[in-house]
Amino acid sequence: MEWLERNVPKLVLAPSFVAILVFVYGFIAWTAWISLTKSKLMPRYEIDGLGQYTRLFAAPRWDVAMNNLYIFGALFIIISMLIGLMLAIFLDQKIRAEGVLRTIYLYPMALSLIVTGTAWKWILNPGLGIQDMMRDWGFANFTFDWLIRPEMAIYTVVIAAVWQASGFVMALFLAGLRSVDTEIIRAAQVDGIPTRRIYTAIIIPTMAPIFLSAFIVLAHLAIKAFDLVIALTNGGPGYATDLPATYMYAMAFSRGDLGQAAASAMIMMMVIFAIVVPYLYSELRPRRDQ
Amino acid sequence: MKTVLAASTAMMLAVPAMAEPTAEVLHWWTSGGEAKSVAVLQDQFKAEGGTWTDMPVAGGGGDAAMTALRARVLAGNAPTAVQLKGPAIQEWYEETGLADISAVAEENGWADVLPEQLAAHMKCEDQWCAAPVNVHRVNWIWGNKKILDDNGITMPATWEEFNAAAEKLKAAGITPLAHGGQNWQDATVFETVVLGLGGPEFYQKALVDLDPEALKSDTMKQVFDELRTLRGYVDDNFSGRDWNLATAMVMNGEAAFQIMGDWAKGEFLAAGKQPGVDFVCWPTPGNGFLYNVDSFAFFEVEGDDKQQGQQLLAKLIVGPEFQKTFNLNKGSIPARTDVALDEFDDCAKQSSADMNADAGDGSLLPSYAHGMALRGAQAGAITDVVTAFFNSDMSSDDAVQQLADAVANSM
Numbered sequence: 001m002e003w004l005e006r007n008v009p010k011l012v013l014a015p016s017f018v019a020i021l022v023f024v025y026g027f028i029a030w031t032a033w034i035s036l037t038k039s040k041l042m043p044r045y046e047i048d049g050l051g052q053y054t055r056l057f058a059a060p061r062w063d064v065a066m067n068n069l070y071i072f073g074a075l076f077i078i079i080s081m082l083i084g085l086m087l088a089i090f091l092d093q094k095i096r097a098e099g100v101l102r103t104i105y106l107y108p109m110a111l112s113l114i115v116t117g118t119a120w121k122w123i124l125n126p127g128l129g130i131q132d133m134m135r136d137w138g139f140a141n142f143t144f145d146w147l148i149r150p151e152m153a154i155y156t157v158v159i160a161a162v163w164q165a166s167g168f169v170m171a172l173f174l175a176g177l178r179s180v181d182t183e184i185i186r187a188a189q190v191d192g193i194p195t196r197r198i199y200t201a202i203i204i205p206t207m208a209p210i211f212l213s214a215f216i217v218l219a220h221l222a223i224k225a226f227d228l229v230i231a232l233t234n235g236g237p238g239y240a241t242d243l244p245a246t247y248m249y250a251m252a253f254s255r256g257d258l259g260q261a262a263a264s265a266m267i268m269m270m271v272i273f274a275i276v277v278p279y280l281y282s283e284l285r286p287r288r289d290q
Numbered sequence: 291m292k293t294v295l296a297a298s299t300a301m302m303l304a305v306p307a308m309a310e311p312t313a314e315v316l317h318w319w320t321s322g323g324e325a326k327s328v329a330v331l332q333d334q335f336k337a338e339g340g341t342w343t344d345m346p347v348a349g350g351g352g353d354a355a356m357t358a359l360r361a362r363v364l365a366g367n368a369p370t371a372v373q374l375k376g377p378a379i380q381e382w383y384e385e386t387g388l389a390d391i392s393a394v395a396e397e398n399g400w401a402d403v404l405p406e407q408l409a410a411h412m413k414c415e416d417q418w419c420a421a422p423v424n425v426h427r428v429n430w431i432w433g434n435k436k437i438l439d440d441n442g443i444t445m446p447a448t449w450e451e452f453n454a455a456a457e458k459l460k461a462a463g464i465t466p467l468a469h470g471g472q473n474w475q476d477a478t479v480f481e482t483v484v485l486g487l488g489g490p491e492f493y494q495k496a497l498v499d500l501d502p503e504a505l506k507s508d509t510m511k512q513v514f515d516e517l518r519t520l521r522g523y524v525d526d527n528f529s530g531r532d533w534n535l536a537t538a539m540v541m542n543g544e545a546a547f548q549i550m551g552d553w554a555k556g557e558f559l560a561a562g563k564q565p566g567v568d569f570v571c572w573p574t575p576g577n578g579f580l581y582n583v584d585s586f587a588f589f590e591v592e593g594d595d596k597q598q599g600q601q602l603l604a605k606l607i608v609g610p611e612f613q614k615t616f617n618l619n620k621g622s623i624p625a626r627t628d629v630a631l632d633e634f635d636d637c638a639k640q641s642s643a644d645m646n647a648d649a650g651d652g653s654l655l656p657s658y659a660h661g662m663a664l665r666g667a668q669a670g671a672i673t674d675v676v677t678a679f680f681n682s683d684m685s686s687d688d689a690v691q692q693l694a695d696a697v698a699n700s701m
Contacts, residue, residue, distance in 0.1 A: 043364075148528075148529040236681065238680065255667050
């Protein structure tokens, strides 16, 4: 009985632990293995060296995909956080119908990225959407054709992604704003400190953990972004809006080039590690003040 | 039929239960006309006493079906027959092996009724391992008859003529070329230009043999120059447009031409348009025939019922009756050269006549854009360069260099 009491938590956790060990870490190891082989249509297991990585880095399309990831990731994270914070601060002013507004802003998150992508594809299409509408209204020279310009198309992906995610970031920040100790704010108000100062010097610094969480959530959304690109541009024009995830999909499922797909997946994972490991390190390190 | 009966009688004597031919068929013919076409095969198979298990996997132009196939093969339980085409058949043969259906092929004299080039795709080393269903011609140019007549344009025989006609149309305010900016459509236009400007021999060297000299040659530069010119004839809204929407533009008189395989014909016919009256089909400028052949490959399976199913299926697929009904539904032409074409439309008749003529002089060639000429990695590498070129302001010199590099890198 006593043994059972001691071991029930372990027993209950064991199945999910094993499942994660096999299906997450096991398959990461398998992918790493495949990335070192000459696998084409089907997996092969003879180790061949780093040939797949050499091929990967020699492919211009992979360069475009990685550059797009940096552009998309940076702009998506920064703009979503700025808009999210702004919305949260405005909503925090004890305004009327806050609940309704909050729901409206949060709603895009409830949509599937495929829906977002398709809708924005129509909105941004020069012959159907904004450009056409503005021209119909009499602005004959109005041009907004980013979607079909290879050098600008990646920014349309940013627009759609920001639209989708900033409401969610707003909700995170709003919760953060509400959790700041009101006593401190009141004290600051009594001292006659202007509201802008209260936000920049007191509230936002105390929300640092929320910023970190928002950053981690957005960063992994950015790296695994796939369905949005598929629906919005399908990687086009040409392959101008390819991201590492769409590159990997094309290699694995359209081209029968498993080794290449595995190599690109490993690089993606390393990018994620580069972001997440410092975070984990800072989270898990024993705090001196505790 | 007799042989099947005889075989099954022999089976009955040998084993207590009679083995019925069964087939599990993996394919991605799920849209209206295609589903109807595959139902024809299903009915014939059932009429011969077989049990048919349909395994349609829609999506991604066959990508989803290939993923399903991979899972089944890895699990050691391959379907009886799989819709596969081009060099992918040989690639699968090297990976896992395919069933030998030479007995059926020889009994039914496939070698005599299939053009030699097509038959080569159906063989793995020296044995037959796949059965061809149809032949799509890729290098068609479709024209809106009314627009062409109004502007006094005849179908172009050379790319210069095409350019001249396009300039005239552009001046008249009509989009000369309906095109969708999807990479396979870019690749389709590219390969027809390679064939038209370089000729069949150059096409063979560049896109089938992947000869680096040919890929970097001046002819290839001219091909890219022409592609750049064609880009100017496409409207601004072409990004991501599906091919059938581009066909609709020609149908509705918004555009004059479209370069597309003969599946476009199905769109015209479905809208009640008549070949020669409302629309014109014409081979793209230059000499040659680019084919896209659908076929079924047969994996190695255990059990008499399944093996019999394969034999029966192979026999039916290449049989004249199925070839006719299926291709009437699908809009392609029979792979067999001895099927009467009376019920087919004029475009199909011309396609068939050209195929037979070109089979003799080496200008019957596999389409690279539709996975008939090259394996996935190489074809994809070329398409990447072509689509990047078409959608940017890359120079032709850079393009040929990138082309050669990409092909070398994909090996």
